[in-house]
Amino acid sequence: MTLIESFTLMLALVYIASQLFWGGHQYGALVATSTLVAAVAVSMSPMLLLGLLLASLSLMALKFAKPELFVSEIRINPLRYWLQHLLALSILLTAIHYTVYHLLLAHYGDTGVMLRPNVLDAFLPIAGGIELRAITQFGYFDIQHPAAVVMLAAVLLTGLLCKRAFCGWACPLGLAGEYLYKLRTRLIPGEYNPPAWLDWPLRMIKYLLLAFLLYVVIGMPAQMLPHYLGGEYHKVADLKMATFFTSPGTITLICFAVILLLAAWRKQAFCRYLCPYGAALGLLSLASPLKIRRNPQECVKVAKGTPCSKCTRACPAGIKVDELTTVHSDECQACLRCVAACPRKEALALGLANGKRLSHRGLAITLLIILFALPMLAYLLGYWESQTPEAMRLYLMQHLDKIGI
Ligand code: SF4
Ligand code: SF4
Numbered sequence: 001m002t003l004i005e006s007f008t009l010m011l012a013l014v015y016i017a018s019q020l021f022w023g024g025h026q027y028g029a030l031v032a033t034s035t036l037v038a039a040v041a042v043s044m045s046p047m048l049l050l051g052l053l054l055a056s057l058s059l060m061a062l063k064f065a066k067p068e069l070f071v072s073e074i075r076i077n078p079l080r081y082w083l084q085h086l087l088a089l090s091i092l093l094t095a096i097h098y099t100v101y102h103l104l105l106a107h108y109g110d111t112g113v114m115l116r117p118n119v120l121d122a123f124l125p126i127a128g129g130i131e132l133r134a135i136t137q138f139g140y141f142d143i144q145h146p147a148a149v150v151m152l153a154a155v156l157l158t159g160l161l162c163k164r165a166f167c168g169w170a171c172p173l174g175l176a177g178e179y180l181y182k183l184r185t186r187l188i189p190g191e192y193n194p195p196a197w198l199d200w201p202l203r204m205i206k207y208l209l210l211a212f213l214l215y216v217v218i219g220m221p222a223q224m225l226p227h228y229l230g231g232e233y234h235k236v237a238d239l240k241m242a243t244f245f246t247s248p249g250t251i252t253l254i255c256f257a258v259i260l261l262l263a264a265w266r267k268q269a270f271c272r273y274l275c276p277y278g279a280a281l282g283l284l285s286l287a288s289p290l291k292i293r294r295n296p297q298e299c300v301k302v303a304k305g306t307p308c309s310k311c312t313r314a315c316p317a318g319i320k321v322d323e324l325t326t327v328h329s330d331e332c333q334a335c336l337r338c339v340a341a342c343p344r345k346e347a348l349a350l351g352l353a354n355g356k357r358l359s360h361r362g363l364a365i366t367l368l369i370i371l372f373a374l375p376m377l378a379y380l381l382g383y384w385e386s387q388t389p390e391a392m393r394l395y396l397m398q399h400l401d402k403i404g405i
Contacts, residue, residue, distance in 0.1 A: 006051025088172035110390035128152030129217035159284030168333030184264035210279035282330030292327035314341035
């Protein structure tokens, strides 16, 4: 595991322990800290130990600079803002590390100076899907990109348990879209949302893209799975994906331009219209027991007869929260902006049908546990690092153009 991966992993896990502590769950914090220290000890990985030390120091520095993130009454929007930005920064640094690693490999061969950041295999959803199928159908565990299936499983699990909180709280693409939208509204003020008759078919595009990806994964004949997973294309699937961005063709450039324009055009347009991950999470979120629930007796619209629709106005997905008692929409990203905007604490919350609520802190902790504890466990079980030999990776890199499926 690279230093950036170890640092991010440890930062998230130490932050979970600190949030449990500040949330009043001292025993939970103790259990989390003990588990974390035990995991580092069992792994005997100097990189994880270094990551743990750096993460602890960084969180102390963050506590000094941003004390509002470490109080029992932490607010919703700053918590989400910091999580989104820290995760995006981590992905950016990892992408830089990945680039330098391949430049070093291409120019100097296997120097052993840098490790490959396996977490970027999270950007191989098709490979992850095929690996998941091979595991469930044949008990065949891929060794070229094990992190792909671990991260796919983690992200899908967040959909089942936390709705689309991955989109609202963790996805760096969603965050980039938010900035593009803000930039556009500064330059060209105004909302240009499509009418409902156009919005609905546009939303279906992401489901069509998801159907296509599923067709690729499920449509592959069973006897082809081991052949594909042992083949050259799969070994360099990450490099093929990287080439897609570093040497884009005309059609790719047009697609990028459309995506950027869409993201600038309306809030969450990429998540809403195009992202197949968002589609998968949207479908899974329908089964999630957690929903945004409004208590009409507490809502000032009913309780005081006062007009109020702050929740609806705050919702980036355009959901009419003030007219619903339960938000079932597949577009709800559990971002909790509606809850943050609501003037009555008892009126609106994320919770279960039996009335039990999950606080924003609880949601953030659950999300981080799924996204980071699962990779940690996979790492401890020896199912995280790619087993492709560096010499083979270099050879395949040099013949990348000739490698096809
Ligand atoms: S309903 Fe609330 S939690 Fe869901 S997307 Fe809208 S603002 Fe976010
Ligand atoms: S913001 Fe709160 S009080 Fe206002 S309409 Fe929404 S749920 Fe009711």
